[in-house]
Amino acid sequence: MDDAHDRAYADFVRERSHALLRSAFLLTGDQHLAEDLVQEALARTHRAWSRLERPSNAEAYARKVMYHAQVSFWRRPKVAESLPGDGLDQHGGSTEDPAEAAVRRVALRRALLSLSPKQRAVIVLRYFEDHTEVEAAQMLGVSVSTVKTQCARGLERLRTLVPDLRLLADAREAGR
Incomplete structure (x- = not known):
């Protein structure tokens, strides 16, 4: 990848990773699993970056990877679910x-x-x-x-x- 692609990808990660993490947390119910899910989605997005028609497609691609990875995760042998703490954001006011x-x-x-x-x-x-x-x-x-x-x-x-x-x-x- 050239420098322009690297910068565009880095900008995408900086701008959208928090939103992806929020969605991943809602999907998994666990902060650590959510972080793993986002990491997997971002890694796959990076590999596909040059094939994406527009960088604006990157978020949709990353989310699709996340949702499919989550479904695949639950198809594996059952993982014990735990509910440690409350990681959902508090809405002030x-x-x-x-x-x-x-x-x-x-x-x-x-x-x-x-x-x-x-x-x-x-x-x-x-x-x-x-x-x-x-x-x-x-x-x-x-x-x-x-x-x-x-x-x-x-x-x-x-x-x-x-x-x-x-x-x-x-x-x-x-x-x-």
């Missing part, structure tokens, strides 16, 4: 009781981990990263109908596991 917020985050995290890897990937893309169904389908390399199906099943499971999410969504809708 909230009037919500911090204890209730922490309980809700832990419950949501556990519920996300109970979803299938495909459902988790779709939920993260759609609701944590605000991608459209079409964008999520492209990133995951599946059809839009698969995204819709996995999303509906995942949301239903989340609503069953964390009833507070339904109440929170209802309260937000009433406030609009």
Whole structure:
């Protein structure tokens, strides 16, 4: 790779690695696994850098690698899931009781981990990263109908596991 490609890749890593890590954490539920997942995605992106049509495609490519690597990881013999600490970012300025917020985050995290890897990937893309169904389908390399199906099943499971999410969504809708 030449210097311009190296600089472009280094800029990409500097600018987007934090966002990739946030998504990876939501997918894995573990900071260390998330870091490994991002490292794998960035390494594969670096190898493919010269083949990417535009550097702007790099993030989509890295995310697709991340989601597929996560699904592959869960297809391997089962790994023990642990929930050490609460690694999700705190959103400042909230009037919500911090204890209730922490309980809700832990419950949501556990519920996300109970979803299938495909459902988790779709939920993260759609609701944590605000991608459209079409964008999520492209990133995951599946059809839009698969995204819709996995999303509906995942949301239903989340609503069953964390009833507070339904109440929170209802309260937000009433406030609009």
